[in-house]
Amino acid sequence: MPVSCWSRYVVPMLLAVLAACSPAGVPPPDAVASSPVVERVSLPSPAGAAQPDLVSTPDGSLLLSWLEPVGETGHRLRFSRRPAQVADWDAPRTIAEGTKWFVNWADTPHVYALQDGSLWAHWLRSTGPSRMDYGIDLVRSGDGGATWSAPQRVHPAGTPGDHGFVTFWPQARDRLGIAWLDSRQKAAAGAHAHHDDGHHGGGAPMMLRAALYGADATQRAEWPLDASTCDCCTTASAMTDRGVVVVYRGRGEGEIRDTRVVRFDxxxxxPPRDVHADGWMIAGCPVNGPVVVADGATVWVAWYTEADGLPELRAARSDDAGDTFAAPVTLAKGTQVLGRLGLARGGDHLLVSWLEQAPDERQTLVLGRYDGAWRQTQRVDVATLSTRGRASGIPRLQWSDDAAWLAWTDVAGETPGLQAARVRFR
Known part of the structure; x- marks a missing residue:
């Protein structure tokens, strides 16, 4: 019988009993108190825009970036800022445009803001001759995005193969940290990765590398972090009180593709370590990387796996800056789960977004709200998408002005476009 039909005298006592024995993932009593409010948000991006990125800045603003087509073969990377407590987005500004870019539904450009006010951005440029030869171009702006430095390649010039799946972090007030997947050892062995064929078994592995850049936009240091990673899963990073943690999907013996973490002090x-030994054996890349947030020494990681035979979203918590993690909990499980996760902290809660797909292939963007122990308090279906398959890309999630903000790609007819929503919890 629905809770609304129960006696108001019985409900409090029953909810107290349920709360005492509810496992992780089951909504506690406050989940029935009120429903989240979902508001659709107008964006300044034009029809044809796709591959969104959404980030929070040190001053509380939101930065939204996207790719849009230019002419027959070109692309333009643009961004817009929404200052805190302001309803409208600023007029879009162009970061760069060109005709030899590598554009992919999962390996997308990013923007970032440091405490000194500088903006940073990257995109992928084809380096040829293979379609999967491409590299990372990095630029910096010191005037709010009005002008940008000349693009520089993050990896050595002339390095064949693919380089991408970037994550940024603030190494200092005016210093940027960047990690990425790098195929130089794969290319040296004579093998190329192919994102679209879903077949990544065999051959030399991709690797995870990192670098630091100073206020003059020059590289100050560079390291190899892991010599065997999954080929094409997104990476993520977060700052702890003991340095940045970077999470990514590894590639172990027997094609085990579990989530790993490294930390820089x-x-x-x-050294790389597993967040949890799921034991997911897959001779291919699921293009479904982990996400992470942190506060002090506490680190929360969420990821996608099919280790038990069904699509599943798992999450774990560390209280020692990523040295060890508690046993994972299940956030969602079933054939409907697509993954493509987003993760943000909002007040005392964690917000997780993901995509689900119905039997008719219609996709739904889901937002879950959790406490710090990964107990779900609320869930809301944010939007039902018109698109199918990979065209929806990877939705983005941030917390700003006491609300969760989400941006994603949908398709009207055959034309992609960006959509957004703001979700308030009462």
């Missing part, structure tokens, strides 16, 4: 990196 400002001088040296820790």
């Amino acid at each position: 400002g001088e040296r990196w820790t």
Whole structure:
């Protein structure tokens, strides 16, 4: 019988009993108190825009970036800022445009803001001759995006193969940290990765590398972090009180593709370690990387796996800056789960977004709200998408002005476009 039909005298007592024995993932009593409010948000991006990125800045603003087509073969990377407590987005500004870019539904450009006010951005440029030869172009702006530095390649010039799946972090007030997947050892072995064929078994593995850039936009240091990673899963990073943690999907013996973590204390990196040994054996890349947030020494990681035979979203918590993690909990499980996760902290809660797909292939963007122990308090279906398959890309999630903000790609007819929503919890 629905809770609304129960006696108001019985409900409090029953909810108290349920709360005492509810496992992780089951909504506690406050989940029935009120429903989240979902508001659709107008964006300044034009029809044809796709591959969104959404980030929070040190001053509380939101930065939204996207790719839009130019002419027959060109692309333009643009961004818009929404200052805190302001209803409208600023007029879009162009970061760069060109005709030899590598554009992919999962390996997308990013923007970032440091405390000194500088903006940073990257995109992928084809380096040829293979379609999967491409590299990372990095630029910096010191005037709010009005002008940008000349693009520089993050990896050595002339390095064949693919380089991408970037994550940024603030190494200092005016210093940027960047990690990426790098195929130089794969290319040296004579093998190329192919994102679209879903077949990544065999051959030399991709690797995870990182670098630091100073206020003059020059590289100050660079390291190899892991010599065997999954080929094409997104990476993510977060700052702890012991340095940045970077999470990514590894590639172990027997094609085990589990989530790993490394940490940088400002001088040296820790060896890679598993967040949890799921034991997912897959001779291919699921293009479904982990996400992470942190506060002090507490680190929360969420990821996609099919280790038990069904699509599943798992999450774990560390209280020692990523040295060890508690046993994972299940956030969602079933054939409907697509993954493509987003993760943000909002007040005392964690917000997780993901995509689900119905039997008719219609996709739904889901937002879950959790406490710090990964107990779900609320869930809301944010939007039902018109698109199918990979065209929806990877939705983005941030917390700003006491609300969760989400941006994603949908398709009207055959034309992609960006959509957004703001979700308030009462």
